[in-house]
Amino acid sequence: MECKLVPSICSYCGTGCGLLFEVIDDQIVNTLPMKTHPVNEGKLCIKGWNLHEHVNSFLRLKQPLIKTFGRFIKADWNEAIGLAADRFRNIIDQYGPDSVGVLVSAKITNEENYLAQKFARAVIGTNNVDHCARL
Amino acid sequence: MQDTVKAWLENGTIDVFLGYKKVDNHPLPHCFTKARLEELEDLVVSPDRYPLEKIATHMTTAKPEVKIGMLARDCTQRALNVLYIWNQLDPEKIQTLNVNCCPSPLKEKADCSYLRPATVGDYKKEKGVNNAALLEQLSEYGQEERLGRWMYEFQKCIKCYGCRNICPVCFCKECSLEHEDLIKTGALPPEIPVFHLIRAVHMAGRCIDCGLCEEACPMDIPLRLLYRKVNDIVAQVFDYKTGTSASQSPFNILGDSVTLEPKPIQLTGTDS
Ligand code: SF4
Ligand code: SF4
Ligand code: SF4
Numbered sequence: 001m002e003c004k005l006v007p008s009i010c011s012y013c014g015t016g017c018g019l020l021f022e023v024i025d026d027q028i029v030n031t032l033p034m035k036t037h038p039v040n041e042g043k044l045c046i047k048g049w050n051l052h053e054h055v056n057s058f059l060r061l062k063q064p065l066i067k068t069f070g071r072f073i074k075a076d077w078n079e080a081i082g083l084a085a086d087r088f089r090n091i092i093d094q095y096g097p098d099s100v101g102v103l104v105s106a107k108i109t110n111e112e113n114y115l116a117q118k119f120a121r122a123v124i125g126t127n128n129v130d131h132c133a134r135l
Numbered sequence: 136m137q138d139t140v141k142a143w144l145e146n147g148t149i150d151v152f153l154g155y156k157k158v159d160n161h162p163l164p165h166c167f168t169k170a171r172l173e174e175l176e177d178l179v180v181s182p183d184r185y186p187l188e189k190i191a192t193h194m195t196t197a198k199p200e201v202k203i204g205m206l207a208r209d210c211t212q213r214a215l216n217v218l219y220i221w222n223q224l225d226p227e228k229i230q231t232l233n234v235n236c237c238p239s240p241l242k243e244k245a246d247c248s249y250l251r252p253a254t255v256g257d258y259k260k261e262k263g264v265n266n267a268a269l270l271e272q273l274s275e276y277g278q279e280e281r282l283g284r285w286m287y288e289f290q291k292c293i294k295c296y297g298c299r300n301i302c303p304v305c306f307c308k309e310c311s312l313e314h315e316d317l318i319k320t321g322a323l324p325p326e327i328p329v330f331h332l333i334r335a336v337h338m339a340g341r342c343i344d345c346g347l348c349e350e351a352c353p354m355d356i357p358l359r360l361l362y363r364k365v366n367d368i369v370a371q372v373f374d375y376k377t378g379t380s381a382s383q384s385p386f387n388i389l390g391d392s393v394t395l396e397p398k399p400i401q402l403t404g405t406d407s
Contacts, residue, residue: 001151001197001198001201002166002168003151003153003166003193003194004166005163005164005165005166005190007158007161007163020163020164020185022190024197025197025198027197029193030190030193032164032186032301033297033351034161034163035183035184035185035350036160036161036162036183042183042350043295043297043351043352043353044295044297044351044353045293045295045353046293046294046295046296049295049296049297049300
């Protein structure tokens with residue numbers, strides 16, 4: 001029997017509450033708020049409390065799916081990224097770069113947000129960058 | 136403390152020990168095992184409490200024969216008693232290392248997080264219920280005022296279910312707080328006071344006054360006080376002291392029969 005309490009950070013919103021995953025025999029069975037975490041001081045919202053459920057959910061996506069003739073077909077990353085790039089290319093050629101927008105997130109790092117806006121401006125060529133906190 | 140746990144693990148009294156370990160200055164609940172005895176050097180009694188009993192029930196669900204030792208404050212003891220009574224844990228398989236904790240003749244002040252002095256804002260003083268108030272103080276308000284104050288507290292609820300999730304004696308598979316006919320799903324805020332009263336009623340004969348729910352409540356609702364009132368009534372009506380009485384609670388409708396006779400009713404001040 002192995003029981004571990006693994007400290008982590010809630011991945012749902014930008015608040016970033018501290019929590020502990022209760023891992024029993026390599027299965028995450030529960031989430032507890034971290035009492036001494038300076039952000040949430042032992043409290044969580046309903047999403048944080050249920051964080052373990054989406055880790056274990058059978059609905060969770062573990063690999064890319066490509067919609068082909070209305071059905072989702074499992075694909076590998078290269079194929080999926082290649083397809084997305086081709087479609088972007090077509091859309092930009094046909095309607096111009098401002099037909100694309102990039103939405104970034106409070107739950108990714110500053111550096112990732114920086115990369116995302118760089119991608120929008122330098123690769124796609126648009127200033128359409130927005131953030132979930134402004135929606 | 137370390138030596139006792141070490142001996143228990145080595146001689147097979149227990150398979151695992153639930154205590155606290157300092158990790159980067161955070162006392163976190165930790166499961167000590169025979170395979171990693173050296174970790175015992177970091178075993179601490181944390182002033183910040185986690186529901187160790189609840190973790191133990193999860194471990195027991197995964198593996199019923201596991202023998203668990205745990206650091207037990209007074210509230211842990213009371214919670215364990217309730218869990219034994221309700222057949223959630225087997226007393227034969229639990230070994231406790233008791234720490235002197237709540238105020239007692241030996242120790243005037245408890246050292247747990249619950250007794251840190253709380254600050255009460257002006258608005259709450261005027262409109263709400265002070266979490267540190269005593270039941271007698273509450274009954275000084277008139278009935279209408281008291282209801283108004285409780286409603287002020289309840290309407291803050293964000294329905295996070297934290298009070299239920301952290302509670303060591305909340306173990307029901309199907310929780311009434313998620314029952315569609317009682318609490319509308321997907322609706323926020325929850326209907327008040329129904330949401331809080333349902334939980335309060337269910338805590339009769341169960342709540343062992345550990346205060347973890349109140350600590351976990353993001354909205355600072357005086358939940359402990361509310362359940363204390365409920366169990367005050369249980370004590371008066373059934374002469375049953377939750378957590379310390381050894382018999383089945385008078386509310387065990389799953390068992391064969393009700394084991395306790397109600398005392399002749401002499402209710403006073405049950406209207407808070
Ligand atoms: S627990 Fe709630 S408030 Fe905290 S980070 Fe997660 S989603 Fe945000
Ligand atoms: S005080 Fe709160 S957390 Fe503790 S047993 Fe009572 S209801 Fe549960
Ligand atoms: S912990 Fe507080 S806010 Fe959360 S559901 Fe319970 S009473 Fe409501």
